[in-house]
Amino acid sequence: MRKMAHVFVLACAFLLSGCVSVIKVAPGERTVGEHLQISLKGAWNHIDAPAMCGPHCQVWTMEGLPIDQLLIYSGLENDQPIHADSGQSSLKAFRFRSGMQPDQIVALFEGLLTRNGSTFKLTKLEQIPFAGTKGFHFEFKLIRKTDNVELLGTGTATESKGTLFAIVYQAPRLMFYPKHQANVADIINSAKIK
Amino acid sequence: MNRRHFLKKASWGSFCGAVTVAIASNDEGWHPPTRFIRPDISTDEGGLWAMLDREETKLRRSPFIIRDESLQSYVTGIACRLAGDHCPDIRVRLVRNKLFNANMTPNGMLQVWSGLLLRIDNEAQLAAVLGHEIAHYFEKHGVDRLRDLKARSAFGHLLGMFGLVGLVGQVAALASMFAYSRDQERQADRIGLTLMSKAGYDPAEASKVWENLLVEANAKTDANTSPMFAMHPPMNERKEALTHLAAQLPKGEIYEQRWQEKTANYRCEWLDDEIKRGQFEESIALLSRLIVRSPSQSDFFYARAETYRMRAKDEDFDTAINDYMAAIRLGDEPPETHRGLGMIYRQRNQFQEAKVCFEKYLKLAPQAADYSIIKSYSEEPSA
Numbered sequence: 001m002r003k004m005a006h007v008f009v010l011a012c013a014f015l016l017s018g019c020v021s022v023i024k025v026a027p028g029e030r031t032v033g034e035h036l037q038i039s040l041k042g043a044w045n046h047i048d049a050p051a052m053c054g055p056h057c058q059v060w061t062m063e064g065l066p067i068d069q070l071l072i073y074s075g076l077e078n079d080q081p082i083h084a085d086s087g088q089s090s091l092k093a094f095r096f097r098s099g100m101q102p103d104q105i106v107a108l109f110e111g112l113l114t115r116n117g118s119t120f121k122l123t124k125l126e127q128i129p130f131a132g133t134k135g136f137h138f139e140f141k142l143i144r145k146t147d148n149v150e151l152l153g154t155g156t157a158t159e160s161k162g163t164l165f166a167i168v169y170q171a172p173r174l175m176f177y178p179k180h181q182a183n184v185a186d187i188i189n190s191a192k193i194k
Numbered sequence: 195m196n197r198r199h200f201l202k203k204a205s206w207g208s209f210c211g212a213v214t215v216a217i218a219s220n221d222e223g224w225h226p227p228t229r230f231i232r233p234d235i236s237t238d239e240g241g242l243w244a245m246l247d248r249e250e251t252k253l254r255r256s257p258f259i260i261r262d263e264s265l266q267s268y269v270t271g272i273a274c275r276l277a278g279d280h281c282p283d284i285r286v287r288l289v290r291n292k293l294f295n296a297n298m299t300p301n302g303m304l305q306v307w308s309g310l311l312l313r314i315d316n317e318a319q320l321a322a323v324l325g326h327e328i329a330h331y332f333e334k335h336g337v338d339r340l341r342d343l344k345a346r347s348a349f350g351h352l353l354g355m356f357g358l359v360g361l362v363g364q365v366a367a368l369a370s371m372f373a374y375s376r377d378q379e380r381q382a383d384r385i386g387l388t389l390m391s392k393a394g395y396d397p398a399e400a401s402k403v404w405e406n407l408l409v410e411a412n413a414k415t416d417a418n419t420s421p422m423f424a425m426h427p428p429m430n431e432r433k434e435a436l437t438h439l440a441a442q443l444p445k446g447e448i449y450e451q452r453w454q455e456k457t458a459n460y461r462c463e464w465l466d467d468e469i470k471r472g473q474f475e476e477s478i479a480l481l482s483r484l485i486v487r488s489p490s491q492s493d494f495f496y497a498r499a500e501t502y503r504m505r506a507k508d509e510d511f512d513t514a515i516n517d518y519m520a521a522i523r524l525g526d527e528p529p530e531t532h533r534g535l536g537m538i539y540r541q542r543n544q545f546q547e548a549k550v551c552f553e554k555y556l557k558l559a560p561q562a563a564d565y566s567i568i569k570s571y572s573e574e575p576s577a
């Protein structure tokens with residue numbers, strides 16, 4: 001619990017440091033990036049910080065970071081990393097490549113989420129329609145290294161015109177994931193690529 | 195830097211965080227110290243122990259600890275053979291972490307990471323690593339370093355503000371920024387080899403640990419430093435120094451068969467962690483070495499094939515197919531071998547071959563997380 005508090009303090013410090021701003025995303029039709037359209041039944045918080053996941057990605061949260069996190073990728077292009085450039089040369093960059101298979105895209109997210117020593121276990125991978133295309137859905141368990149908290153996660157993704165569209169959500173297993181899972185599913189089901 | 199970070203990164207005897215220069219001579223006449231008595235809490239060393247005890251409690255409860263009594267007692271047994279009378283004071287903690295590392299704290303906690311266990315070829319090599327760590331513990335190098343830091347003038351000021359025990363945490367955290375001195379590393383290598391030799395292990399295996407790591411380090415093709423080696427010393431120097439010293443000691447046993455048997459249950463998990471690390475060149479170098487060492491083990495061929503498939507450069511798919519096939523020929527291959535092969539065939543529009551592979555995978559792994567998607571691939575109209 002103390003570790004969780006440390007992570008929370010760090011996240012707050014980051015948010016308050018002037019590097020980022022938090023914007024309320026009101027319910028209704030929203031467009032993420034240039035091409036991904038989604039419909040929200042409830043409000044979310046958009047952490048406006050390109051340094052967190054790059055220009056083709058947005059970070060949203062319902063409860064606040066690091067409790068839960070929704071990553072939305074809209075048109076990530078070939079050879080672009082799925083994360084922001086950390087500036088640390090020792091950290092492996094995980095890049096999307098056009099034509100990647102679902103398991104390779106899942107491996108990208110697994111690599112990203114375990115860069116800090118966390119452990120990732122895939123629990124489901126299936127084909128589903130997403131944003132009017134033939135996409136795929138995956139679920140995972142993550143034990144976060146920084147505070148040993150067990151999280152559950154879900155991701156839905158597709159490749160369209162050689163670019164990646166994905167919505168990946170993660171939250172602590174015991175309370176927050178079940179609380180917001182349906183909300184996230186609604187967002188995924190509403191997604192359209194313009 | 196928090197305390198856990200300090201413990202992880204560093205250093206109180208970090209085998210891989212060391213800087214070593216040529217070992218000049220054997221430690222003839224060296225004897226292990228008598229067992230340590232818990233230092234008084236009012237002393238700097240007592241404060242350090244208390245802080246490390248708290249860290250150890252957290253680590254013990256961590257989900258990253260490998261909770262396997264058999265493996266735990268096996269590695270503890272090796273540590274005990276090296277540590278002699280100090281055995282009751284040493285607590286081995288096996289940690290699931292894909293990087294290569296081991297370290298020992300002054301209070302007797304000996305951490306060994308799974309990335310190191312994957313890379314070890316035999317019991318003697320693990321004894322070399324543990325012996326080095328135990329040598330730092332015997333010689334109280336961690337405490338020496340703490341005192342050295344305290345002696346620096348900048349710390350004198352802080353000492354006045356926080357008091358001795360209160361300062362230990364800050365000093366300990368800062369201490370992680372400093373490597374052991376060359377003399378301390380040289381001494382730990384020397385004593386470690388002596389411990390190994392006395393326990394009946396072949397000291398020639400110590401230099402091979404570094405020789406093997408060098409193969410991976412040299413495989414990097416880009417300028418970026420891998421996290422695996424970011425905190426490593428010049429390995430060539432270390433390898434040569436250990437080779438020179440080992441030549442002066444009697445040969446011993448390596449216990450390769452026993453090592454392979456004891457770690458067999460974890461090999462798949464550790465290999466999977468290695469593949470997912472995403473450092474493809476290093477992984478291919480490692481797996482190629484393991485294949486040469488153990489050419490009849492299908493899981494190494496499978497893991498290398500997966501790494502090539504994930505990298506997906508130029509001729510990688512062809513190479514991957516060869517490795518998948520080799521794994522199948524050897525038998526007892528992981529079910530994922532057939533999935534990987536099927537994925538390549540599917541990407542090459544060889545749907546009939548892909549279908550056969552996917553069906554085999556589904557038969558062998560009906561509980562697999564990706565059962566649904568692979569089943570849909572096997573039923574694709576074009577298949």
